[in-house]
Amino acid sequence: MSLIITYVGNKGCVMAGDKRSIGFLGNKEQRELLEEELYAGKIKTTEELHKRAAQLDINLKITDNVEKVRNLGDVLVGEVKLRTTLETRRKRIYGTSSGYHQIELTGSEIKKVQSGQSSIVVFGNRITKEIANKHLKKYWKSKTSLDEVGKIFKRIMEDVAQATPSVSQQYDIFIIHPRLDHKQAMELLRTTIISDVKELEKWREKLKQEMLEKTRDIQMASRILTQGEVGRVKKVEGDEVEVILSPGVEALNTKWDTLASAGETILMKMETPTPLSLGDLVVIEDENLCIKKDKTFLSCDIILCKSS
Known part of the structure; x- marks a missing residue:
């Protein structure tokens, strides 16, 4: 979905990137057909994109707030992504200044590196690259300052956004001009990439852990007891009630750690102290924790679940 344009020269670096992301939800073949038409330039506006998506029964999720270009001090970074179900x-x-690296990553593993000292590099889909390269030839001058490069890039970003909905009207642009020779640039880029990819690896690991925890939360939540027998009264003292858990019931804390298993005792409280008998049945009925015989309401600060 992207357009990222980069200029690298001996006096500095200029980088511009659009902010659009488009999600396609629906039949795989229809999605691929819509993407092909979009990238071939057959769809000119966002309105046409929505109309064609509706014809193909594809739901679109379009956002214009994606950060594709970043400033890391003396280094600029631009990134495009391709997500599949597996990776x-x-x-x-x-x-x-005086150098660049192009890298390709799968997950957080570097698969390919291409380097250079000066260049203009365009990332994008077929139509965005075609339009951008055409306009670069049209606007470029043999001697161009970094500020002029920035103005050209702004103009190209706006021109491309007028021609295809695959990029947004919004974009980020950065200009840096550290004093570096090619050797210094290569060393700076090397250390920056190592650090940046390590951060990506940490982020991916954190995301993986959060997803695992979320999956576990969903699995555990499905075990929460919302109806049925909980246990029987073992002891009553004031408003406090000790309850022996029934077979198939356990008590957990909010981190899903087991506090008591079937046959063990947990503490509950009566909202209104009421005479109870040992062995009275404690149940959950209509999502209310209570004594079955007289509906005396009980409360506890733990989670009652079906045993795994």
């Missing part, structure tokens, strides 16, 4: 592939360019 995320990334293509990045790291640029500074």
